[in-house]
Each structure stands twice: as structure tokens, then as C-alpha cells.
Amino acid sequence: MIKYIEENESAGTINMKIVGVGNAGSNIISRIYGKIDGVKFVIFNTDVNSLKYAKADYKIQIGEKTTQGRGTGSDPEKGKFAASEDKDKITEVLKNTNIIFFVVGLGGGTGTGSSPVIAKSARDSGAIVISIVTTPFEFEGEKKTNIARDGLQALEANVDTLIHIPNQKLYEIVENNISMADAFGRIDERVLNIITALSDLIYKPKLLEIDFADICSVVENAGKGIVGLGYGTGEGRIENAARDTINDPLIEQVDIMEAKNILISITGSEDLSLKEFGEAMSIIQKRISSSSKKLGVTIDPTLKNEVKITLLATGIDSRQKETQKKHAPEKKKEEGELPLTSPIEQDQDIDIPPALRKRQSGI
Ligand SMILES: Nc1nc2c(ncn2[C@@H]2O[C@H](COP(=O)(O)OP(=O)(O)OP(=O)(O)O)[C@@H](O)[C@H]2O)c(=O)[nH]1
Ligand SMILES: [Mg+2]
Incomplete structure (x- = not known):
């Protein structure tokens, strides 16, 4: 069918x-x-x-x-x-x-x-x-x-x-x-x-694919979460947005260091460039040590020369269980089917979608 x-x-x-x-x-x-x-x-x-x-x-x-x-x-x-x-x-x-x-x-x-x-x-x-x-x-x-x-x-x-x-x-x-x-x-x-x-990450078309299962893995049974919001416009927009996000006054800096899971959502106008995206990530990564990061990029045509970043950090207390996630749809593998993504190197810290991973490594 x-x-x-x-x-x-x-x-x-x-x-x-x-x-x-x-x-x-x-x-x-x-x-x-x-x-x-x-x-x-x-x-x-x-x-x-x-x-x-x-x-x-x-x-x-x-x-x-x-x-x-x-x-x-x-x-x-x-x-x-x-x-x-x-x-x-x-x-x-x-x-x-x-x-x-x-x-x-x-x-x-x-x-x-x-x-x-x-x-x-x-x-x-x-x-x-x-x-x-x-x-x-x-x-x-x-x-x-x-x-x-x-x-x-x-x-x-x-x-x-x-x-x-x-x-x-x-x-x-x-x-x-x-x-x-x-x-x-x-x-x-x-x-x-x-x-x-x-x-937006769930419903809007994305440049970098992050699916519902990825989002579930950050929020499901995750205990305490914190959110940082950043905004930038005009010259230096991405740097300003990234710095605002990690310096958000409502975020406890100790908490963010402890977080086990990080979800970063970047929403930009149509002219958001690959370099800008890399710049935002490097500013954020300097501050956050969590090994599990999910990333989604959404283009919003109604934005004009603007960037918004939202950072959700979860797993701050010890609650998150290592049990099988009940909501994340399981990705079934048929017999003989190849894995959907190539294996990720040990030191590959961020959970970047396959399309960008290929671009970064020049494949
Ligand atoms: N953001 C926001 N917070 C509010 C508002 N009104 C009250 N609060 C906060 O919410 C707390 C709870 O108040 P309510 O929501 O009025 O209480 P309730 O849940 O309706 O409970 P009862 O009226 O006692 O049955 C207050 O102590 C305030 O801190 C509002 O309009 N906006
Ligand atoms: Mg009431």
C-alpha cells in the first residue's frame, strides 16, 4: 500500500x-x-x-x-x-x-x-x-x-x-x-x-530535521527543566541572541552546567547563514557541558533580519530514569536494512542531523 x-x-x-x-x-x-x-x-x-x-x-x-x-x-x-x-x-x-x-x-x-x-x-x-x-x-x-x-x-x-x-x-x-x-x-x-x-520544532518546516522522538528524548520523564531565551536583530544578531540565551537572568548557571539534555531551537529569517549558525553553536557550547544536545533550525519568513534562540535544558535533578522511553516512537529496523545514520564518532558531542553532519565533514 x-x-x-x-x-x-x-x-x-x-x-x-x-x-x-x-x-x-x-x-x-x-x-x-x-x-x-x-x-x-x-x-x-x-x-x-x-x-x-x-x-x-x-x-x-x-x-x-x-x-x-x-x-x-x-x-x-x-x-x-x-x-x-x-x-x-x-x-x-x-x-x-x-x-x-x-x-x-x-x-x-x-x-x-x-x-x-x-x-x-x-x-x-x-x-x-x-x-x-x-x-x-x-x-x-x-x-x-x-x-x-x-x-x-x-x-x-x-x-x-x-x-x-x-x-x-x-x-x-x-x-x-x-x-x-x-x-x-x-x-x-x-x-x-x-x-x-x-x-515550531514540531509543526513548522525545518532546515535541520529534529523529529518528535528527539523532542521526547529531552522532555520525557526529565524532572526539572530550565529555559533560556535570546533574540538578535541587525548586525551581530546571532552573537547577541546566543549570548542572551546563555546569560538569561532567569537561568541558574549552576543548573545549566548540571543539565543532562539540551534542546536548542534557532528560528531565523530567510537569510540566516550557515556560518551564523556555527557561531551560535560555538558560543553556546563553550558554556554547556552536557553530552546530549539536540538541535533544530526553523526558518520563519515573517522574521526580518532577526534570530531567536531558545535553549531548553533538562535532567537537572537525578530523576531521569534510564528506562525505555514510553512515548518516543521506536524506529523499527527491518531485517537487512541499513542503519539510517552513519555511526557517530566518540567525540562528536552534538546530535547534529545527518544532512549537516555530511556537509561539515565535506562528504
Ligand atoms: N502570571 C500571572 N500570575 C498570576 C496572575 N494572577 C495571580 N498570579 C499568581 O498566581 C498565584 C496563584 O493565584 P491564582 O491563580 O489566582 O489562584 P488559583 O489557582 O485560582 O486558586 P484559588 O483562587 O485560591 O482557588 C498568585 O499567588 C500569583 O503569584 C496573573 O494574572 N498572571
Ligand atoms: Mg482562583
């Missing part, structure tokens, strides 16, 4: 959902709704009023019996009950999804208490779950900080990769006169950039 892909068929065999939980999650989703092609946006909340004004493809009330539609009043136990009460609804909405981004502001009751339950349901139904969470500003008080700390642990145990953005760290680096709305805007932008970089 001939297997073919129609011209207009989307890469839709990989289903991605972006899920916000609680008010912060809901606000972030509402603000980034529609900005990423090919994905569905979902909100789970106990607070009916907030749901009414939120923007998403699916807005789901959870825990009606537990909270009467009014939120939990900062009680994570209630949040947990709320999600448990509606497990069937949650499973139904999240079924047949390959990869889920979870967006939560920890520190309240709904997001903190229900997101580990929702994440577990999602993983049980076969999805890879990457959560991007914030923890409260110090000025929000000790109670919220403690709730968030416990929530962070509970969530980490139930997701594949946990990316933590401490609001306090943001507070320390923003200008003194920044408004609350603009500070939250920075968080939105970060969440949007992280998800866009990964979804």
Missing part, C-alpha cells in the same frame, strides 16, 4: 494542547490564546466568574460540588478534591493528546491543588506533560510561598518536565517603575516563547 501525505495535511498527527489551571493559568492562556497555530487551548478552573471572561477553545469548570463555582479561597486540598470530582471530564478533554503544556500560577488553591491531579490523568492517558509554573512574589506573603513550595513538589512528581519561573526573580530584574500588568506581561511572553519554540 502506498503511504502518502497530502499537500494540505497538517502535521496534525501530533496533537498538542496548552492547558491553564486556576486564575493565573486562565489569565495567561487568555492572553496568549490564538497566538500559536495548530494547538488547542484549554482552561480548567473552579471559579465560574473567571471562566466566563476567559478565552480558550475549551473552558471547563471543575469541582462544582466542592467549591460551588467560587474558587477554593487558597485551599489546595479543595483544589485537589475539585479535580478528583471531575476526573472523567478531565480525561475526556485531554484524551488523544501527545503533548500538553500546563500553565499554572502556584500559591492559590485551584492551580496548586488540582494541577497534579490533572497532570496525572493526562500522563495516564499517554500524553507527555511539560508544566510551566510561577511561584509567588515575596510580597504575597509566607502562606502563599509555602503553598507554592509544596505544590511544586507535588507537581514535579506528576509531570515529565517542570519549568519553574520564580516571580521573585523577575521582580529583581525588572525596572523599578514597571506596572503589575507589564510584569505579568513579561511572564506571558516567556510562556508564549517557550511553547512557540517547541511547537
Whole structure:
């Protein structure tokens, strides 16, 4: 039988959902709704009023019996009950999804208490779950900080990769006169950039091929993850973007040295040159020692003389298991079939796609 892909068929065999939980999650989703092609946006909340004004493809009330539609009043136990009460609804909405981004502001009751339950349901139904969470500003008080700390642990145990953005760290680096709305805007932008970089690697045509299995190998069962973002335009754009990425103030430099897996996504305008690409890699490699690096390059015709780099480092704690990855599609080898790629030399540090490997070695 001939297997073919129609011209207009989307890469839709990989289903991605972006899920916000609680008010912060809901606000972030509402603000980034529609900005990423090919994905569905979902909100789970106990607070009916907030749901009414939120923007998403699916807005789901959870825990009606537990909270009467009014939120939990900062009680994570209630949040947990709320999600448990509606497990069937949650499973139904999240079924047949390959990869889920979870967006939560920890520190309240709904997001903190229900997101580990929702994440577990999602993983049980076969999805890879990457959560991007914030923890409260110090000025929000000790109670919220403690709730968030416990929530962070509970969530980490139930997701594949946990990316933590401490609001306090943001507070320390923003200008003194920044408004609350603009500070939250920075968080939105970060969440949007992280998800866009990964979804571009999955859905958009790439110059350097990185497939879903490669992405899975970086995010699946990977524990704590960190993300560095860089941007450059005009002269010196690639150098600026690469330096911004590794010096991202929200990255802990110790963590990046410890990371076991690195995914580097470079998105550039059509004039991105091979030399520039090499320059970016050499700047990044000087700082990161991890032996497992995956690289994807996407050309975005809407960019003008610009480059964006996203670096995702995972496997920072000892959680990553050496077990067979459950989601990465196995590459079956028929009897007598030749290996798809040539063997990689011992000192070949980076997992460069075969096409470029050949070009570099002059084959
Ligand atoms: N980025 C962002 N963070 C927010 C926003 N609103 C609240 N937060 C943060 O998220 C934390 C949790 O607050 P909420 O999301 O309102 O709480 P919830 O999950 O709805 O829980 P309950 O209302 O207590 O049931 C807060 O402590 C803030 O640090 C927002 O609009 N954007
Ligand atoms: Mg709420």
C-alpha cells in the first residue's frame, strides 16, 4: 500500500494542547490564546466568574460540588478534591493528546491543588506533560510561598518536565517603575516563547530535521527543566541572541552546567547563514557541558533580519530514569536494512542531523 501525505495535511498527527489551571493559568492562556497555530487551548478552573471572561477553545469548570463555582479561597486540598470530582471530564478533554503544556500560577488553591491531579490523568492517558509554573512574589506573603513550595513538589512528581519561573526573580530584574500588568506581561511572553519554540520544532518546516522522538528524548520523564531565551536583530544578531540565551537572568548557571539534555531551537529569517549558525553553536557550547544536545533550525519568513534562540535544558535533578522511553516512537529496523545514520564518532558531542553532519565533514 502506498503511504502518502497530502499537500494540505497538517502535521496534525501530533496533537498538542496548552492547558491553564486556576486564575493565573486562565489569565495567561487568555492572553496568549490564538497566538500559536495548530494547538488547542484549554482552561480548567473552579471559579465560574473567571471562566466566563476567559478565552480558550475549551473552558471547563471543575469541582462544582466542592467549591460551588467560587474558587477554593487558597485551599489546595479543595483544589485537589475539585479535580478528583471531575476526573472523567478531565480525561475526556485531554484524551488523544501527545503533548500538553500546563500553565499554572502556584500559591492559590485551584492551580496548586488540582494541577497534579490533572497532570496525572493526562500522563495516564499517554500524553507527555511539560508544566510551566510561577511561584509567588515575596510580597504575597509566607502562606502563599509555602503553598507554592509544596505544590511544586507535588507537581514535579506528576509531570515529565517542570519549568519553574520564580516571580521573585523577575521582580529583581525588572525596572523599578514597571506596572503589575507589564510584569505579568513579561511572564506571558516567556510562556508564549517557550511553547512557540517547541511547537515550531514540531509543526513548522525545518532546515535541520529534529523529529518528535528527539523532542521526547529531552522532555520525557526529565524532572526539572530550565529555559533560556535570546533574540538578535541587525548586525551581530546571532552573537547577541546566543549570548542572551546563555546569560538569561532567569537561568541558574549552576543548573545549566548540571543539565543532562539540551534542546536548542534557532528560528531565523530567510537569510540566516550557515556560518551564523556555527557561531551560535560555538558560543553556546563553550558554556554547556552536557553530552546530549539536540538541535533544530526553523526558518520563519515573517522574521526580518532577526534570530531567536531558545535553549531548553533538562535532567537537572537525578530523576531521569534510564528506562525505555514510553512515548518516543521506536524506529523499527527491518531485517537487512541499513542503519539510517552513519555511526557517530566518540567525540562528536552534538546530535547534529545527518544532512549537516555530511556537509561539515565535506562528504
Ligand atoms: N502570571 C500571572 N500570575 C498570576 C496572575 N494572577 C495571580 N498570579 C499568581 O498566581 C498565584 C496563584 O493565584 P491564582 O491563580 O489566582 O489562584 P488559583 O489557582 O485560582 O486558586 P484559588 O483562587 O485560591 O482557588 C498568585 O499567588 C500569583 O503569584 C496573573 O494574572 N498572571
Ligand atoms: Mg482562583
